[in-house]
Amino acid sequence: GENVEQHPSTLSVQEGDSAVIKCTYSDSASNYFPWYKQELGKGPQLIIDIRSNVGEKKDQRIAVTLNKTAKHFSLHITETQPEDSAVYFCAASKGDKIIFGKGTRLHILP
Amino acid sequence: ETGVTQTPRHLVMGMTNKKSLKCEQHLGHNAMYWYKQSAKKPLELMFVYNFKEQTENNSVPSRFSPECPNSSHLFLHLHTLQPEDSALYLCASSQGRLARGLLDTQYFGPGTRLTVL
Numbered sequence: 001g002e003n004v005e006q007h008p009s010t011l012s013v014q015e016g017d018s019a020v021i022k023c024t025y026s027d028s029a030s031n032y033f034p035w036y037k038q039e040l041g042k043g044p045q046l047i048i049d050i051r052s053n054v055g056e057k058k059d060q061r062i063a064v065t066l067n068k069t070a071k072h073f074s075l076h077i078t079e080t081q082p083e084d085s086a087v088y089f090c091a092a093s094k095g096d097k098i099i100f101g102k103g104t105r106l107h108i109l110p
Numbered sequence: 111e112t113g114v115t116q117t118p119r120h121l122v123m124g125m126t127n128k129k130s131l132k133c134e135q136h137l138g139h140n141a142m143y144w145y146k147q148s149a150k151k152p153l154e155l156m157f158v159y160n161f162k163e164q165t166e167n168n169s170v171p172s173r174f175s176p177e178c179p180n181s182s183h184l185f186l187h188l189h190t191l192q193p194e195d196s197a198l199y200l201c202a203s204s205q206g207r208l209a210r211g212l213l214d215t216q217y218f219g220p221g222t223r224l225t226v227l
Contacts, residue, residue, distance in 0.1 A: 043112065043114070044200070045218065046215055097166070102151065
């Protein structure tokens with residue numbers, strides 16, 4: 001079945017620096033790749049997503065890239081701020097099935 | 111607030127108890143989902159309801175029983191649970207569609223933290 005690997009599991013970056021989280025997936029038929037941010041005591045919230053017909057998408061300080069050939073996609077956060085501290089999940093889906101990565105805990109250091 | 115509410119936020123129950131989790135969405139969506147989130151494990155999709163019809167059941171044990179009386183409400187009935195069922199149970203909703211197709215954006219509730227003693 002589909003498998004999604006997410007790295008790193010923990011990431012600490014200095015405030016103002018960039019953070020990159022990477023995911024790989026196994027099912028080449030996957031065609032939708034959302035990224036979620038989960039803060040303490042809250043449910044995951046969608047921050048950006050990308051579909052398989054697009055290679056890159058950007059929304060202010062957040063960008064996602066997709067390499068369909070290599071079956072990997074990445075989340076890039078630039079000019080990190082304290083409020084970016086959270087757990088980030090990638091996911092890959094096709095049809096009504098969605099598989100999540102295990103998450104990356106991002107710490108923004110002052 | 112995402113427009114998806116869940117009650118209760120915390121629940122402690124014994125293995126012989128019967129309890130229910132409730133989810134309500136105020137977004138006009140037609141699809142609703144139950145997920146299980148355990149420590150150090152990926153989010154696991156449990157059930158999917160699309161236009162009130164259950165379209166997915168990912169090999170979930172029968173001690174978990176979902177109910178979707180209408181597009182705005184979703185329940186998860188629990189009975190004779192095991193300690194390993196302790197987790198955060200998340201509800202989500204999305205636009206939904208009449209035919210299977212691309213999964214659309216899901217909006218999550220805050221979850222119910224369940225502890226089984």
